Structures are given as structure tokens and as C-alpha cells.
Amino acid sequence: MSRLDVFIDRMVSQRACLDFAIAETAALPGPAFELGLGNGRTYHHMRENITGHDIYVFERAIASNPASTPDEAFTILGDVMETLPQTLERFGATASLIHADLGGHNLKKNDLFARKVSPLIEPLLAKGGLMVSSDRMYFDALEELPLPEGAVPGRCFIYRK
Amino acid sequence: MSRLDVFIDRMVSQRACLDFAIAETAALPGPAFELGLGNGRTYHHMRENITGHDIYVFERAIASNPASTPDEAFTILGDVMETLPQTLERFGATASLIHADLGGHNLKKNDLFARKVSPLIEPLLAKGGLMVSSDRMYFDALEELPLPEGAVPGRCFIYRK
Numbered sequence: 001m002s003r004l005d006v007f008i009d010r011m012v013s014q015r016a017c018l019d020f021a022i023a024e025t026a027a028l029p030g031p032a033f034e035l036g037l038g039n040g041r042t043y044h045h046m047r048e049n050i051t052g053h054d055i056y057v058f059e060r061a062i063a064s065n066p067a068s069t070p071d072e073a074f075t076i077l078g079d080v081m082e083t084l085p086q087t088l089e090r091f092g093a094t095a096s097l098i099h100a101d102l103g104g105h106n107l108k109k110n111d112l113f114a115r116k117v118s119p120l121i122e123p124l125l126a127k128g129g130l131m132v133s134s135d136r137m138y139f140d141a142l143e144e145l146p147l148p149e150g151a152v153p154g155r156c157f158i159y160r161k
Numbered sequence: 162m163s164r165l166d167v168f169i170d171r172m173v174s175q176r177a178c179l180d181f182a183i184a185e186t187a188a189l190p191g192p193a194f195e196l197g198l199g200n201g202r203t204y205h206h207m208r209e210n211i212t213g214h215d216i217y218v219f220e221r222a223i224a225s226n227p228a229s230t231p232d233e234a235f236t237i238l239g240d241v242m243e244t245l246p247q248t249l250e251r252f253g254a255t256a257s258l259i260h261a262d263l264g265g266h267n268l269k270k271n272d273l274f275a276r277k278v279s280p281l282i283e284p285l286l287a288k289g290g291l292m293v294s295s296d297r298m299y300f301d302a303l304e305e306l307p308l309p310e311g312a313v314p315g316r317c318f319i320y321r322k
């Protein structure tokens with residue numbers, strides 16, 4: 001497999017999981033969270049497909065395409081290790097959907113970070129809320145769901161509270 | 162369509178066109194050229210799938226993933242407007258396959274650049290050689306080919322000398 005093959009599988013899986021999760025959580029009232037804006041492609045996809053929910057974006061340093069840069073009011077700037085606990089105080093357990101794509105090229109580092117950040121993500125979800133991630137997460141009580149059609153095993157993960 | 166949708170279509174189309182072009186030009190003896198290295202994903206795909214041909218990479222400033230950075234001997238550094246004419250003197254009309262993904266976010270600028278660079282690319286191809294591009298090109302005498310299965314119209318273009 002080339003890096004192009006791997007990358008296509010990741011993008012296609014992100015979209016399949018997001019589309020599934022957006023449909024599944026449409027009836028929940030709470031906000032959606034995008035952890036890691038990057039270029040802004042998945043954020044743009046969420047903005048185009050999520051209706052009736054605020055979308056907050058968590059990012060250390062905004063460097064997205066101008067077509068997918070969130071309003072300041074919906075940008076939560078800083079390291080998620082600090083901003084997620086602050087967000088729990090602000091919103092409580094209300095999030096309908098959390099998408100995380102925080103990883104870089106180092107798979108080992110990504111896994112270590114997933115272990116560290118999982119306990120900060122878990123309490124933010126509302127009952128029935130979904131979490132979609134490009135890395136395997138380490139949750140106490142969330143249920144891992146089977147992947148929707150089109151998603152490639154190992155390229156994304158879905159969890160339900 | 163979200164930016165994620167557009168991006169997936171572009172990546173999938175690049176791969177479909179490259180795979181087609183690699184198979185079609187396998188019997189030609191000349192080198193392959195990658196114009197624009199970027200992250201290096203399509204270069205990596207070419208390296209994994211092209212056998213028996215040298216692959217030269219044209220780039221202004223190398224910023225690729227270490228897993229897909231070409232050897233110095235196969236890197237042609239500089240603005241393609243200057244390096245392509247030098248390459249014609251060095252190699253003549255011998256290229257079996259030329260892939261170009263030189264565009265940025267500004268579609269109008271991409272089109273202007275495609276017009277400028279097309280006459281520098283055309284003479285490099287061997288008879289029977291293929292050119293795959295993410296932008297419509299402006300060639301004098303190359304034939305535009307129908308897209309292979311899986312490629313999305315408008316997301317990539319194939320030309321034959």
C-alpha cells in the first residue's frame with residue numbers, strides 16, 4: 001500500500017464515520033466538537049452536514065483553509081489537555097458528537113496521546129452521544145460500535161456513551 | 162459537496178489515473194517525472210507502483226514526509242518554469258509518464274499556470290508517453306484520453322503524445 005492508498009482510506013473512513021454519526025445523533029440537542037482543525041476539511045464536512053447544532057473547534061494553532069475557518073466564538077484555542085477540562089465546566093456532559101483527528105505521522109506518539117486524552121473526552125458526551133476518532137481511544141464506559149459501510153477497519157473508530 | 166468530498170474525489174482520481182497511466186506506459190523505456198512533490202503521497206504511490214523506470218521529482222522547496230523524500234540525484238530543485246527547459250536539454254523527448262499536481266487553492270491562478278507550463282511539458286514526452294494532471298492542460302498536439310474507471314470527471318486529466 002502506498003501512502004496515497006493509506007491516506008485515501010483514512011479520508012474515506014472519516015467521512016463514512018462522520019456521516020453515520022451525524023445521522024445517529026441528529027435528535028440530540030447538544031453541540032458537536034471538532035478536535036484538531038488542521039486544514040479544516042473534516043470541519044467543513046461537519047458544517048455542511050450538521051444542522052441545528054453548534055460546532056466548536058479545538059485547535060492549538062489555526063492554519064486552516066480560509067473556506068473552513070470557524071468564527072472566533074466557536075474556536076477553542078489551546079492545547080486540548082487544558083481546554084477539554086475547561087469545556088467540561090462550561091458545557092457539562094452535553095456533546096452530541098465529538099470528532100477527533102489529533103494525530104501526526106508518529107503512530108506511537110498518537111497512541112500515547114490517545115491514552116492521555118481519552119479520559120478528558122469521555123465525560124463531555126451526552127448519553128447517546130457518539131465519538132469518532134482516527135486513533136483507537138481508551139474509554140472506561142463507552143461502547144465501540146461496528147464501522148459503517150465504506151469505512152476501513154483500523155482507519156477510524158466509533159464509540160457511543 | 163464539502164471540501165472533504167472534493168478532496169477525496171481528487172485523491173481517488175489521481176490514483177485511478179496514475180494506475181492507468183503506469184500500466185499503459187510500462188513498456189516505454191524512459192523516466193517518469195513527478196512535478197510538485199508536496200507531502201509526497203503521489204510520489205510514494207509512483208515509487209511503489211512503477212518498476213524499471215527512474216522517477217525524477219521537480220519541486221521548489223522540499224517539505225515532504227520523510228517516508229517519501231526522493232534521493233538528491235532524483236530531485237530537480239527550482240521553479241519548473243526554469244527546470245523543465247533544462248530537463249529537455251538533458252533528457253530530450255524521452256519521458257514515459259509525467260504527473261503534475263502543481264495547483265494551490267486559487268483555481269484561476271492554477272488555470273493560468275497550466276497555460277504557461279503546458280508548452281514546457283509537451284516536448285518532454287516520448288511518443289506514446291502519458292501526462293496525468295489535476296488541472297486541465299493546454300497542449301498543442303497531445304490527445305486527451307477518456308478517464309479510467311473510478312476517476313471523477315474534472316478532478317484529473319490524461320493526455321497522450
Ligand SMILES: C[S@@+](CC[C@H](N)C(=O)[O-])C[C@H]1O[C@@H](n2cnc3c(N)ncnc32)[C@H](O)[C@@H]1O
Binds near residue numbers: 059
Ligand atoms: C491531522 S490534523 C487535522 C486534520 C483535519 N481533520 C482535516 O480534515 O483537515 C491535526 C490537528 O490537530 C491539532 N492538534 C494536535 N494536538 C493538539 C493538541 N494537543 N491540542 C490542540 N490541537 C492539537 C494540530 O495542530 C493539527 O492541526
Ligand code: NI
Binds near residue numbers: 026027028051052
Ligand atoms: Ni440536529
Ligand code: NI
Binds near residue numbers: 188189212214
Ligand atoms: Ni516499466
